[in-house]
Amino acid sequence: xxxxxxxxxxxxxxxxxxxxxxxxxxxxxxxxxxxxxxxxxxxxxxxxxxxxxxxxxxxxxxxxxxxxxxxxxxxxxxxxxxxxxxxxxxxxxxxxxxxxxxxxxxxxxxxxxxxxxxxxxxxxxxxxxxxxxxxxxxxxxxxxxxxxxxxxxxxxxxxxxxxxxxxxxxxxxxxxxxxxxxxxxxxxxxxxxxxxxxxxxxxxxxxxxxxxxxxxxxxxxxxxxxxxxxxxxxxxxxxxxxxxxxxxxxxxxxxxxxxxxxxxxxxxxxxxxxxxxxxxxxxxxxxxxxxxxxxxxxxxxxxxxxxxxxxxxxxxxxxxxxxxxxxxxxxxxxxxxxxxxxxxxxxxxxxxxxxxxxxxxxxxxxxxxxxxxxxxxxxxxxxxxxxxxxxxxxxxxxxxxxx
Amino acid sequence: xxxxxxxxxxxxxxxxxxxxxxxxxxxxxxxxxxxxxxxxxxxxxxxxxxxxxxxxxxxxxxxxxxxxxxxxxxxxxxxxxxxxxxxxxxxxxxxxxxxxxxxxxxxxxxxxxxxxxxxxx
Numbered sequence: 001x002x003x004x005x006x007x008x009x010x011x012x013x014x015x016x017x018x019x020x021x022x023x024x025x026x027x028x029x030x031x032x033x034x035x036x037x038x039x040x041x042x043x044x045x046x047x048x049x050x051x052x053x054x055x056x057x058x059x060x061x062x063x064x065x066x067x068x069x070x071x072x073x074x075x076x077x078x079x080x081x082x083x084x085x086x087x088x089x090x091x092x093x094x095x096x097x098x099x100x101x102x103x104x105x106x107x108x109x110x111x112x113x114x115x116x117x118x119x120x121x122x123x124x125x126x127x128x129x130x131x132x133x134x135x136x137x138x139x140x141x142x143x144x145x146x147x148x149x150x151x152x153x154x155x156x157x158x159x160x161x162x163x164x165x166x167x168x169x170x171x172x173x174x175x176x177x178x179x180x181x182x183x184x185x186x187x188x189x190x191x192x193x194x195x196x197x198x199x200x201x202x203x204x205x206x207x208x209x210x211x212x213x214x215x216x217x218x219x220x221x222x223x224x225x226x227x228x229x230x231x232x233x234x235x236x237x238x239x240x241x242x243x244x245x246x247x248x249x250x251x252x253x254x255x256x257x258x259x260x261x262x263x264x265x266x267x268x269x270x271x272x273x274x275x276x277x278x279x280x281x282x283x284x285x286x287x288x289x290x291x292x293x294x295x296x297x298x299x300x301x302x303x304x305x306x307x308x309x310x311x312x313x314x315x316x317x318x319x320x321x322x323x324x325x326x327x328x329x330x331x332x333x334x335x336x337x338x339x340x341x342x343x344x345x346x347x348x349x350x351x352x353x354x355x356x357x358x359x360x361x362x363x364x365x366x367x368x369x370x371x372x373x374x375x376x377x378x379x380x381x382x383x384x385x386x387x388x389x390x391x392x393x394x395x396x397x398x399x400x401x402x403x
Numbered sequence: 404x405x406x407x408x409x410x411x412x413x414x415x416x417x418x419x420x421x422x423x424x425x426x427x428x429x430x431x432x433x434x435x436x437x438x439x440x441x442x443x444x445x446x447x448x449x450x451x452x453x454x455x456x457x458x459x460x461x462x463x464x465x466x467x468x469x470x471x472x473x474x475x476x477x478x479x480x481x482x483x484x485x486x487x488x489x490x491x492x493x494x495x496x497x498x499x500x501x502x503x504x505x506x507x508x509x510x511x512x513x514x515x516x517x518x519x520x521x522x523x524x
Contacts, residue, residue, distance in 0.1 A: 009479040028474075028481045029435050029458050035480055036436035063455065071459040075466050 002042040004035050012038075015056065018200055020065030023072075024140035030064065072137050079136055086129040093121035104165070112166065119162035127151045127158075142193045149189055153181035157218075169370050179215050187211055231313050234377060238312045241384045248391040249281065255398045265401055269349070276342045277394040283338065284387045286330045288380050294321035295376060308380070316377040322366055332367045342390060349397050356393060358386045410450065419460050421502045422452070424469070424487070424495035432473060432484040435461065461485055469494050 004012075013031050021027040034055060041051045076083065096118030103111035131151045135144060157178030163171035187208060194204040256274055259265050292304045296318050299307070307315045325332050339356055346354035359382050365371055366379065426441055427433060433441070435457055442452045464470045469491035473484040487495060 003478045004480075006479045023462075025472075025483070026458060026462060029461070029483055030454065031480055032434060032477070032482045033436045033439075033454055033458075035478065059454070067455050067458055070455065071462045074459050074463040 002039045004039060004048075008048060009035060012052070014196065015052075016064055019056075019059070019063070020068050022068055022139050022143070023137070025138065026068060026071055027140070030067070076133070076137055079133065082129065083133055086126060086133060089121055089129065090126045093118045093126055096121065115162060115165055119158060123155045123158045123162075127155050142189065146186065146189045146193050149181060149186040153178045153186050156181065169372070175218065179219060182211065183215055231316065234316060234381075235312045238316075238381065238384070241381075241388055242309070244388050245281070245384070245391055248388070248395060252277070252391065252395055252398060255395070255402070259398060259402060269345075270398065270401060273342075273345055273394055273397050276338065276345060277390055280335070280338050280342065280390045281387055283330045283335050284383045287325050287332075287335070288383050290324045290328075290330065291320040291322070291379055292318075292376055294324035295319040295373060316380075318376045319373045320376045320379055322372055322374050322379070326367065326369075332363065336363065336367075339386070339390065342393070346393055346397060349400055354393075356386070357389050358382070415450065418502060419452075419456060420464065421495075421498045422450075423457075423460060423464065424491065425499050427470070427485060427487045428492065428495040428499075432486040434482050434484050438485075464491070 009031070012034055013027065016027055016030050016034070021030055037055050037058075038048075038051050041055065042048065045051055096114050100111050100114035100118055103109075103114060128151070131147055134147045139147070155178075156174055160171055160173075160175030160178055163169075163174055190211075191204060191208055194200045252274075256270060259270055260267060288308055289301075289305060292308060292315060293299075293301060296304060296315060299315070304315065339358075343354050343356055346356075362378065362382050366374070366382075422442065423438065426438060430441075435454070439452045439454070439457060442450055461470065465472065465485070468488060470485050471488050471491075473486060475482050475484065
C-alpha cells in the first residue's frame with residue numbers, strides 16, 4: 001500500500017485551498033479523500049505527478065469551489081436573509097457616501113446628514129454583519145482572525161475619515177490607529193494565511209502592495225503639510241501683519257502724544273482707550289507664545305519667540321495646545337471681554353454700535369473644551385488679525401477725537 | 404456534479420441523507436472516501452456517490468446535530484470519521500422506515516398501471 005509523504009500531502013492541501021476550499025473542516029475532508037484516491041491509483045501507476053493531475057482532473061476546474069459553495073449554501077441557508085440584508089446595507093451606504101461627497105463638493109444642503117447615515121451604516125451595520133456571516137460560514141481560524149483584524153481596522157479608519165470630514169476632534173488619531181492595525185496586524189495575518197499557497201502567491205503579493213500603497217497615500221493625506229509656495233505666502237502674510245501692528249502702534253503713540261496736550265480733548269477717554277488697546281496687544285502676544293509653546297515641547301522658549309518674529313515657517317506646520325489659552329494669566333474668555341469693553345468705548349465715541357471684525361466661529365472653537373491640539377498657523381493668524389483690527393480701531397478713535 | 408450513476412440525479416437527491424444515515428447506522432464510524440467506496444460496492448457501481456454530493460451533505464448533517472466527528476492522524480494527514488449521534492440514530496431509523504414505506508407505495512403505483520391497462524383491453 002502506497003502512503004503519500006508529508007511534502008506530497010502539503011502540496012495537495014495547497015492545491016485544494018487554491019481551488020477554492022475555505023472551510024478548514026471541509027479542506028481536511030477533501031484532503032483525505034483525494035489522498036485516498038491517489039494512493040489507490042498509485043498501486044498501479046508509480047508517477048505521483050501524473051496521478052495527481054489525473055485525480056484533480058476528475059473534479060474539473062470549478063469542482064472544489066462548487067463543493068465549497070454547496071456546503072456554505074447548506075450551512076448558511078438559515079442566514080440567507082441576513083446575507084441579503086447585509087449586501088443591501090453595503091450598497092446603500094456606498095451610494096449614500098458617494099452622493100454625500102457630491103453634495104459636499106457643490107455645497108448643497110444635506111451632505112452632513114448623508115455622511116452621518118452612510119458612515120453609520122457602513123461601520124456599525126455592514127462591517128459587523130459581514131464579520132458575523134464569515135464566522136457562521138466556518139472559515140478556517142487564521143482567516144477568521146484575518147477578518148476580525150480587517151473589520152476592526154476598517155471600522156476605525158472609516159470612523160476616522162468620517163470624523164475628519166465632519167471636522168470632529170480625534171479624527172487623525174482614529175485614522176492613524178486604523179492604519180496601524182491594517183499595516184501591522186491585518187497585513188501580516190493576510191500574508192501568513194495565503195503566501196504558502198503557490199497558486200495564490202501573485203494575488204497575495206499584489207494585494208499586499210496595494211494595501212501598503214493605499215495606506216501610505218491615506219497617511220500622506222492625513223499628515224499632509226502645505227506646499228512650499230503656500231508656506232512662503234503664509235509666512236509673508238504673517239510678517240506683514242506683524243509689521244502692520246508695530247507701525248500702527250507707533251503711529252498711535254505719536255497721535256496720542258499730540259492729543260494729550262490739547263486742552264479740549266477728554267484726556268480720561270483717550271487714556272482709557274490707550275490702556276485697553278495696550279492690554280489687548282499684550283494679552284495676544286503672550287497668548288501666541290503660550291499656545292505655541294504648549295504644542296512644541298521640543299523647542300526652547302526663545303526659539304519659539306524667535307520663530308514667531310522672524311522664522312515663522314519653522315513652526316507653522318506644527319500644532320499648539322488650546323488648553324494653554326483657556327486658563328491661567330491669559331484666557332480667550334478674558335480676551336473676549338476686553339474686546340467687548342473696547343467695543344463699548346468705540347460706541348461711546350462714534351455714537352453707534354461698533355463691532356470689532358474677527359473670525360468669530362474660530363474663537364468659539366478655541367474656548368470649546370472638545371478641541372485641544374489645533375494647527376498653530378490658524379490660531380496665531382486669528383490672534384494677530386484681531387490685534388491689527390483693535391489697534392486700527394484705536395487709530396480711528398484717536399483720529400475721530402482729533403477732528 | 405451531484406450523484407453520478409445510472410439513475411437520474413433527481414431520483415437520488417431526496418434519498419442521499421437516508422443513504423448516509425443508513426450506512427452509518429450499520430457501521431460504527433466511517434470516513435468520506437470509505438462511504439463512497441461502500442456505496443459503490445453495495446450497489447455494484449450503479450450508484451456512484453460523488454464528493455460534490457457527499458461532503459456538503461455530511462457537513463449539513465453534522466451542523467444539524469445528527470452526526471459527530473472523530474479525528475485521527477493517518478499517514479501524514481488528518482482523517483475525519485463520521486459517526487451517528489443519539490439524535491442521528493433515531494433520525495436514521497425514522498428516515499429509513501419512511502423510505503421503505505415510500506418504496507412500497509411506489510411499487511403499488513407502478514403495479515396499478517398495467518392492471519388498469521389490462522382492464523381496459
